Amino acid sequence: MPAPYVLHMLTPLKHVSAFDVNMAADAGIHTLFPYTEVEPGEVAGITQDAMFSRDPANAARTGLFIGGRDAVQALDMMEAARKSMFPPFTISVMVDPSGAFTTAAAMVAVVDRALRRTRPEGIKGTAVQVYGATGVVGSTAGVIAALAGARVTLVSHRGLSGVEPKAAEFNKRFDVRLACADAPDDASKTAQLAEAEVVFACGRAGVQIITAKHLESAKRLLAAADVNAVPPSGVEGVGAKDDGTPLAGGHGVGIGALAIGNIKFKVQHALLQRLADADKAVYLDFRDAYDAARALAG
Secondary structure (H helix, E strand, O other): OOOOOEEEEEOOOOOOOHHHHHHHHHOOOOEEEEEOOOOHHHHHHHHHHHHHOOOHHHHHHEEEEEOOOOHHHHHHHHHHHHHOOOOOOOOEEEEOHHHHHHHHHHHHHHHHHHHHOOOOOOOOOOEEEEEOOOOHHHHHHHHHHHHOOOEEEEEEOOOHHHOHHHHHHHHHHHOOOOEEEEOOOHHHHHHHHOOOOEEEEOOOOOOOOEOHHHHOOOOOOOEEEEOOOOOOOOEOOOOOOOEEEEOOOOOOEEEOHHHHHHHHHHHHHHHHHHHHHOOOOOEEOHHHHHHHHHHHHO
C-alpha cells in the first residue's frame, strides 16, 4: 500500500486560505497541515523536515503548497524549497498565491478561446491592457499574456510607481516586455483604451474600473474580461456569465467572472490532483496553470 499523501500548506499570511484547503480536500488529498506566517528563511527547514521523514520510495507522496498574496515572494519560496532538496528526497511543490496563478491562467485561456473563434492566432500579437495590474491576479495575467505573444501594458490608477517595479521584475525574470501606463481619471482611461484590443479588468471586487462611456473610445476592442463577480462589474456591460457575448456598441465580446471561474476551479483541481498522483516530484507554477487552462478551455 502506498503511503498516504501529505500536503504541507505554507503561507506568509496569518491564515492559510480556506478556499485552498477545500480545493485540496476535493482533489482527494486528506492529510493537510497549515503553516502560517512563514518567513522565507524558514522554507528550507520545513521542506527538509518534510522530505527526510519518509522513505525515499515514498518521497513523491509529500508535497508543499505555497500561498500568500505576492507572486514574487511565492516563487522565491518555491525556489528556496527546491534548492533545499536533493535526490532521492525530492518532494513536489505547487505555487498559487491567493489563487492568483490559476485565476490569471484561466482568464487568459478563456479570452484566447474567445478570440480564436474569429482569429486563429488567438491572443498572440494583440494589444492587451491590464487594469488592476498592481494586484497579483492582474500582474500575473499580464505575464502569461506576454509569454503567449501579446503586447501587454500594465495600467495603474495611482501613478507609475505602482506598476513599474513589478514590470521591471517580471521582465527580468521571465524575459517579457511589459509596458506601463497611468490612467487615474476618465480622460486618461478613454485615451488609453483607444489602443486596446484586449482588456483585463482585475480590480477589487465591487469596483467598476471601466464604464460604457470609456469603452466608446475602444474602437479596436476584441475582448474585455472581468474577474469581478460582485456587482457592479469591473467592466460595465460585461455579465458574470458572459463567455464571448457581444458587447454593447458593437466592439468586441465580454468574458465574465463565472466563465473564468469555471476554468479556474478545474485548473486548480487538476494541478492538485497532479501533485497527489505523481510518481516523482513535480513543480507547478503559473506556466503549468496556463497549460492546464488552455487544455481545459478547449
